[in-house]
Amino acid sequence: xxxxxxxxxxxxxxxxxxxxxxxxxxxxxxxxxxxxxxxxxxxxxxxxxxxxxxxxxxxxxxxxxxxxxxxxxxxxxxxxxxxxxxxxxxxxxxxxxxxxxxxxxxxxxxxxxxxxxxxxxxxxxxxxxxxxxxxxxxxxxxxxxxxxxxxxxxxxxxxxxxxxxxxxxxxxxxxxxxxxxxxxxxxxxxxxxxxxxxxxxxxxxxxxxxxxxxxxxxxxxxxxxxxxxxxxxxxxxxxxxxxxxxxxxxxxxxxxxxxxxxxxxxxxxxxxxxxxxxxxxxxxxxxxxxxxxx
Numbered sequence: 001x002x003x004x005x006x007x008x009x010x011x012x013x014x015x016x017x018x019x020x021x022x023x024x025x026x027x028x029x030x031x032x033x034x035x036x037x038x039x040x041x042x043x044x045x046x047x048x049x050x051x052x053x054x055x056x057x058x059x060x061x062x063x064x065x066x067x068x069x070x071x072x073x074x075x076x077x078x079x080x081x082x083x084x085x086x087x088x089x090x091x092x093x094x095x096x097x098x099x100x101x102x103x104x105x106x107x108x109x110x111x112x113x114x115x116x117x118x119x120x121x122x123x124x125x126x127x128x129x130x131x132x133x134x135x136x137x138x139x140x141x142x143x144x145x146x147x148x149x150x151x152x153x154x155x156x157x158x159x160x161x162x163x164x165x166x167x168x169x170x171x172x173x174x175x176x177x178x179x180x181x182x183x184x185x186x187x188x189x190x191x192x193x194x195x196x197x198x199x200x201x202x203x204x205x206x207x208x209x210x211x212x213x214x215x216x217x218x219x220x221x222x223x224x225x226x227x228x229x230x231x232x233x234x235x236x237x238x239x240x241x242x243x244x245x246x247x248x249x250x251x252x253x254x255x256x257x258x259x260x261x262x263x264x265x266x267x268x269x270x271x272x273x274x275x276x277x278x279x280x281x282x283x284x285x286x287x288x289x290x291x292x293x294x
Contacts, residue, residue, distance in 0.1 A: 001243055001244030002244070003244065003245070005244060006241055006243070006244030006245035006250075007241075007245070007253070007293055009237050009238075009240040009241035009244070010237075010238075010241040010245060010249070010250045010253040010254065011253065011257060012233070012237040012241075013233075013234050013235075013237035013238040013240075013241055013250070013254060014253055014254045014256075014257035014258055014261075015257065015261070016230045016231070016233040016234035016237060017230075017234040017238075017254060017258055018257065018258045018261040018262065018265070019226075019230035019234075020040075020227055020230045020231045020234055021258065021262060022265055022269070023223055023224075023226055023227035023230065024036065024227065026223060027216075027220060027223055027224070027227070030216050030219070030220055031213070031214075031216040031217060031220065032210075032213040032216075033079070033082065033083045033086070034079055034080070034083060034201055034204070034205055034210075034213070035205060035210075035213035035214050035216070035217075037079050037197070037201055038197075038198050038201040038202045038205065038214075039198075039214065039217055039224060039228075040224070040227050040228055040231050041194045041195075041197040041198035041201065042194070042195070042198035042199070042202070043224065043225070043227075043228030043231075043232075044190075044194045044228050044231055044232035044235065045191060045194045045195050045198065047228075047229075047232045048187055048190040048191040048194060048232065048236075049191055051186075051187040051190070051191075051236070052185075052187035052188050052191055055185075055187055056185070057184070057185025057186070057187050057188045058184070058185060058188065059183065059184040059185075059188060060183055060184065060185075061183040063183045064180055064183035064184045064189075067176040067177075067179040067180040067183075068176075068180050068184075068189070068192055068193070068196075070172075070176055071172075071173045071176040071177060071180060071193060072193065072196040072197060072200065074169040074170075074172050074173045074176070075169070075173055075193070075196075075197045076197065076200055076201060076204070077165075077169050078165075078166045078169035078170050078173070079197075079201060080204075081162045081163075081165050081166045081169065082162075082163070082166050084158075084159075084162045085158075085159040085160075085162035085163040085166060086159070087159075088157070088158040088159035088162060089157040089158060089159025089160060094157065094159035094160050094162065094163040095136050095163065096132075096133055096136035096137040097160055097163040097164040097166075097167055098136070098163060098166065098167050098170075099129055099132035099133045099136055099167075099255065100129060100164065100167045101167045101170055101171050101251055101255060102125050102128060102129055102171075102248055102251040102252040102255050103125060103126075103129055103171075103248075104167060104168050104171030104172070105171040105174055105175060105247050105248045105250075105251040105252075106122070106125055106246070106247070106248025106251075106252075107248075108171060108172055108175045108247075109175050109178075109246060109247040109248055112175050112176075112179060113175060113178055113179060113247065115246045115247060115248070117246055117248055117249070120291050120292075121246070121248070121249060121291070121292050123288070123291050124252065124288040124289065124290070124291030124292035125248055125249075125252045125288065125292070126288070127284055127285065127287055127288025127291065128252045128255055128256045128284075128285045128288035128289060128292075129252075129255075129288075130281075130284055130288075131256070131259075131280075131281040131282065131283070131284030131285030131286075131287075131288060132255055132256070132259050132281065132285060133281075134277055134278070134280060134281030134284065135259055135263070135277070135278045135281035135282065135285075136259070137277075171251065174238070174242065174247050174250070174251055175247050177189070177193075177238075177239060177242065178242045178243075178247055181239060181242075181243070186236075186239045186240065186243075189239070190235060190236060190239060193235075194232075194235070238250065238254070249292055252288070252289070252292055253289060253292065253293075255285075256285040256286070256288065256289045257289075259281075259282070259285065260282050260285060260286070263278055263282060
């Protein structure tokens with residue numbers, strides 16, 4: 001795979017993730033987080049089953065089991081921690097800590113995958129993280145309406161700590177995906193991940209007596225269907241992208257494109273304000289992305 005092809009897959013994945021974020025935002029107050037994650041995961045499984053049936057593929061080594069199971073566990077943990085973060089702190093306080101996902105991915109890929117970014121790529125990753133932090137921290141206030149900087153939020157808000165752990169979990173799962181796909185073909189790995197996450201999350205909700213949370217799906221079938229389609233595309237393109245690019249690069253492009261698109265959609269669809277700090281953050285992220293793909 002050429003570098004240009006890898007970037008194309010990374011951009012396609014980023015656009016699809018952004019589309020999934022829009023769907024999740026629309027459904028966030030209609031379907032509880034874990035129930036929504038369960039349905040989206042299971043809903044993507046048939047498409048990956050068809051991909052596997054058409055293209056074939058198999059698990060070539062028992063070494064697949066360890067990264068696959070670890071990835072499943074971390075995905076489950078990330079979804080639960082995300083919900084805990086939302087309950088513990090205002091959204092504006094906790095969400096900036098997802099900006100560190102590219103840094104965690106780049107660092108973890110060094111010992112696990114032997115992937116070391118170039119100096120230029122490191123500069124680009126850092127620029128994107130700084131820009132993302134500027135954007136997501138804009139307007140962050142605690143329950144008393146006090147503005148919080150990142151450090152104070154981390155020290156005083158449990159939600160900030162939980163969301164940092166979410167970023168670490170999601171960063172690690174991408175690294176583990178790349179490791180796992182050295183021992184299994186892409187469609188079967190995608191199928192295992194989606195079925196595993198969906199079944200385990202669903203079992204968790206049922207065991208805790210929360211099966212009624214799935215009832216909201218009856219009233220929003222088309223939004224769910226769109227979410228399943230774009231979510232499946234996002235994961236498939238991401239798996240393809242990490243075959244030809246460093247994991248840290250893919251996560252950085254995904255974060256940059258996703259946040260910039262979120263600003264545009266937020267303004268056009270949800271009438272959210274675009275403040276000066278957000279514009280500055282977007283410019284910094286754009287420059288960082290340019291360094292990475294140059």
